[in-house]
Structure formats: structure tokens, C-alpha cells
Amino acid sequence: MAIGSAGAPGAPAPAAPAAPSTSSRPSPHPVDGRRQGLRRRRRRPNTLPYALIAPAVAALVVMLGYPLLRLGILSLQKFGLRQQFGQPPDWVGLDNYHRILTDSYFWDVLWRTVTFAMVNVALTIGLGLLVALLMRTVGRGMRLLVGIGLMLAWAMPALTATVVWQWLFDTQYGLVNWAFTKVGIGDYQGHSWLSEPISFFMVATIIVVWMGIPFVAFTLFAAMSQIPKEIEEAACIDGAGPWQRFRDVTLSMIKPVLLILTALSVLWDFRVFTQIYVLQRAGGINRETNLLGVYAYRISIGENRFDVGAAIAVVMVLITLLLTLVYLRQMVRQEEM
């Protein structure tokens, strides 16, 4: 999976350019030593970086690669509860894939997941950008307050946050229903926020976006603080309005960061599980609110059809790979320009 040329961040630097740069630097060593050093460096390629990252790569390959391999193998077998407890599985080839790809319910769940992910990514990035801009504009004290608030939201575990939000939206004892009724928006007594799929996903979106904004906000704020003030002032002097300044100066300078954040958000929001699963326990019709992550879990661990669940998971991996590839290529092209 070739990511790109030397423009991509994190790509290992080829050995050749290293040698000329070191030889052009003036050295305090005696002439003989320098010549020897030059010769040594020119002959031997620089293997130390590879040696240093080898343990980490090995760990990653084992911890991520082995489950992926196992997943692939599972998706090509007939694997149920009996096989889980010892019976040898049969090979069925692409039968499981055929089964899910011809199941209309799978496509429903897939489109639901894609839509949900897109909406969440748009909201997370958009609102995160606004919060970052806010943090740039306000004074130090306010910025600290906002920062602490974001940190607390970020630090809360997904399960805890979902349970608390679910209590807020509880049908009979929830704070939102009580507040809406008190304020006079309408009679929300006993209103169920999770029974209709649209309303269900709205609550889920609130939770996911609420948890995703801090990371985006902090990262974009850091990126924006790297923009030299002189450029902004120059744009101002040249007569650019605030929107033009934002679009042409700020946005274009933080574009690489923005693209990476979008790619990460797509990855995370596509695989969202905890929030949906916990909300489903609290209400709604499971069949209408399943997303791919939860669906794969219900099929494999719930119904003990590990083979079909594995096939769904592999499809998920391929889709996320595709989505992130698109963004990575965009980002690389951006850097080269």
C-alpha cells in the first residue's frame, strides 16, 4: 500500500541524501579522520533508524496483524459456537461474503453507518474549528476555562459519558424532558428520544460530537498558533476582509492538519460502537438503529455466528481503508503543491 513519495510525513528518509549533507558540514576532526568518516558513511547505508523502529513495528505487526489475519481466516470458514469450543471448522470460501452482500438489511445498515459517519465528521470538524477560532480570539483566562472544559469532556470514558447523556434524555426521569416542559417548548412529559431512529441518531450524534470536539479543537488551535502573525497583518493591510483572510490565510495554512483530522474522524465515527450499543439498551428498536460496528458485534458475539461477523468486519476494514486512502492521497498532493 504505497502511501506516496517523500512528501508524506513520517516516511523514512532514504540514505543517499544523508551522506552529502554531512560531508558538506565543516568538521573539527583531523583531516584523516574526516576522510575515513566520509568513506565509511558512503559505503554503509544507514540501517540504524530501521533497527530502532524494528521492535515497535514487530509489536504492531503481531498485535494488529495477527487479529487481522485471524479475522480474514474466520471470514472464509464456517465458524459457530461449536467451533468456538473446539470442533474443527470447515472452509466455505466466499460463502459468508456472498451471504452478507446479498442481504438487503446489510446494505441498509451500511448506508446508515456511512450517513451517520459523514454527519458526525462534518459536525465534529466544523464545530471543532469554530471552538479553535474562539480560543484564538478570547483572552487568556477565558481560553483556560474553555480548555479545561474541553479536557474534562475528552477525559470522560465513552461508556460513562453515554450513560450520563442517556439519563439526560431518559423518557420518564430525564432532565431534558423536564426542562423543555418547564420552559414551555412543549409537553415533553414522557417523550421518548430513542424510539424513532432519527431521534435516536440525533442523541447519538450529540454524544459522539461532544466527545470528538476537544481533540479537534486543541489540534486546530495548535496548528493555527503556528501561523505567523505577519502574514495575517500583511493580508489585512492588503485589504482582505475577515472571511477572505480566514479562507486564504488561516484555512490554507492548516489544511494538512485539517485533512488528517478529517481522516481520523472518519475512521473513528465509522466504527462507533459504545454509544450506539448503550443507547440501544436504553430504548429504540434495535433492528432500525444498528450500525455496522454494533451489527457485527450482535451477529458474532450475540448470535454466535462468528463467520458472518468476521466477514462484516473485513468489509468494514476495507471500506475504512478506502476512505482514508482517498484522504491521504489528497493530503500528499496538498503538500507537494
Added chain:
Amino acid sequence: MKLRHLAAIGLAGTLGLAACGSSSKDSGSAGTTAAPSPETNAPATSAAAGTTIRLWLNGEDTKQELVDYAIAEFKKLHPEADVQFERQQWTGIVEKLTTALSSSDSPDVVELGNTQAQAFEAAGALADLSAQKAELGGDDLLQSLVEAGTYDGKFFGVPYYAGARIVVYRTDLFEKAGLTVPTTLDEFIAAGVKLKQDNAATPNFSGIYFPGKYWYAALPFIWQEGGDIAVQDGGAWKGTLSSAASVKGLGMVKKIMDEASGAPKDGDESKDYVAFCNGEVGMLMGPGWKLGQILNEKDGCPAMADKVGAFALPGAAAGTTAPAFLGGSNLAISAKSEHQELALDLLKIMAGKGYQTQFAQAGTIPALKSLLGQVSGDEAAKAQAVAALNSRFVPSSENWAGVEASTVLPDMLVSIAQGGDVQAAATQADQAITSQLNG
């Protein structure tokens, strides 16, 4: 140059520390296990000091005092061993057991609901207890639970206890509304509707507390009308929720949900005692121990003790009861347990007369037929004994656990509660059930 040296030393040091850490852990655990025993799969014998077996019990069915009693009895037999008791939740227990029983760190004794036991027995997750059946109770064991614990002629799950669902009601609200304990099913529904109308001032009030996902409570109505979840024709299962009889029963359920219930249309019954203690419930359907839970000192409302009563769900004619859902559990030993002998001893205690008598005296239906006469206790226990005489069960198929896990029945009921067409919802559920049960 210096930086490279530092990096190399740091790397070597980290790897060295990691290696040291893991090796000391291994030597530690090897030290506590004794010499290999004659058993094929157990590295530790019962004579090893500090052996702990793990007991998993689900929900609130078993009180802590009973567990303490069992552990004390166990320690009399094996002073040097210990029992680690972990209480699990019923929700999601199938998934939890699937992972736990197949891992190398499996609990030793587990409790399985009778609707879930078949799946695990078929999969080979449990130890075969056929040889020990006589010691565990033999013919004295409750027949229906023995069936749940048997697969392919082999005995895996010892009956633990049984329970039938009853109705818990507010005696004072009944008096105020001028109602008496209903003797027919229609009277029951009418009483629920009247209670809701009379108490309309109380927010969220339910004449009959019936949350959308409560499929256990919907079954008696389906069965009373002559319908069923699924029937086995030859070797194949067929979902029968969309039959005329079942749909008639579902219609009664819909009437309750629309006119008598104020419970969340998509909620489940796990927090019904909260609503009851809040004064929002006239009647609720629950297992025998529900009354105890409502009057519990810790999270119930003991002050309501003189305002609650219980009765068995009545049938079509006066003097009969509707078919009650027979709940119950079996205890089993994990096939991967490393302490099969110890686990078996604990099982004998828990299925034995001493333990089961205490169960009976607490109002639960014990696993031993000889102790059925000992079921005493409060109104709920008596109601339960009556209800249990006419009890039914879910389709006994090894794939039933999968049907439960895919929440087909709760989904169907919630869509009916929200105004969906009963026939359409039932047909969709039937399709899912048929394909699931047939594998």
C-alpha cells in the same frame, strides 16, 4: 554519535526490563501450583494451598446469605481451598459466557438461564455430568429443568431453581378504585385500564406496567389464546407469532400497552421496581422475587409493605391461571475449568437439600421435587406455586439463545407499542425466528 549510543542503550535496557518482568511472573505462578495431578486437564490438585474456584451467579435471584452458606459448607470439605463469588447481570450474559467459557481463564461454576443452557450444552462448553447425576439429585430433580440441562442424552446442567411469573399489585389503589383481585384475564386488563384512568393525575402512571421490550410478560397472552412462538414440524422450526391465535394474544398486549401502561414504550423491565416505589404503578408482572426486591431495605421501599400483594395471572375462566413463563436456572461446570473436582463438590452443595430448603423457605421454587411442599414465605411465593402448575417454556432449541441475543421479540413488541401493525410486525418476527432456529 552520543545520541545513537544513548538510544541503543535505552532500547537494550527497555527490552531487558520487559524480559525480566515476564519471566518473574511465570516463575511466580509456577511456584504456587503443586505437582501435576492424575486429572488430565487440571494442573492443580485439590490439595494445593490457595486454590480458588470461581462461582458466577446471575442477577438478584440468589441472596448473599445463601452464597455465604454454600461457601461455608464448601470450606468444611476443603479447608484450604476458597470460592471467589462474582455476581453477574442477566443482560448480556450469553455474550459474556461465550467469551468467558471459551477462554483459558474460565470461571468454574456458572449459572445458565434455562433458555440459554441448550446452546452452550450443544457447543461443548460445559462438563459432562451424566456420571454424577445420581449424586446431584437424580430423580428428585425438577423434570422440566432437567430437560433444559440435558442435550443429546447427556446431562450438563444441574437444576438450580425455578420461578413462574406473577402479578404484584397495590392493594390500596385497588381499594380506592373499588376493584377486587381479577379472576379472569379480561378482568385483569379491565382493572389495569380503570386504574390508569383513575390515577391520570399521577405522571407516568401505569395501571399495568408494561414496557415495550418486556417479552416475558407478553407470552402468557399469546399462549392463553392458543398461539406460540414457534413449533417444530418434522425437523424444521417454524415461527408461529403471525398465526391467528398468536395475533389475537398480541392484540391483548397492544391494548394493555395503549390503555393501561404508562411505561416507556421502548424501555425494558429491569427498573420496574423503581417506578413501583415511586407510586407510579398499579400492577406489574414479574418473577417471584420481585416482591422481595420492591420491599428491599437497600434500594426498595419497605414502607410499602402493607400496601402490596401478589396473585397469579388469571386465565380465561375464573379459577384458572394463564400459562406462566417458567423461568429457572441450571448450574454447570465449565469444560475448561481447571478444578473440576472442587467445582463438582460446590455443585453438590448448591443442589443439595440444605441449600435448596433455604431457597424454598425464601419463596423460590427449589430444584428438588421433595422440597416443593416447603415453599413458604410471602404472598408472592404462594402465587408463584399456583402459577407454576400451568407453566410453559420457549422453544427448546440450541439456537434459541441466538434468537434472544438478536432481540427479535423485544423489537417486535416495541414496534407494536409505537403503533405499528400487529400482523406485519409478527410476520417479520416470524421470518427472523424461523431462519434463526433452523440455523
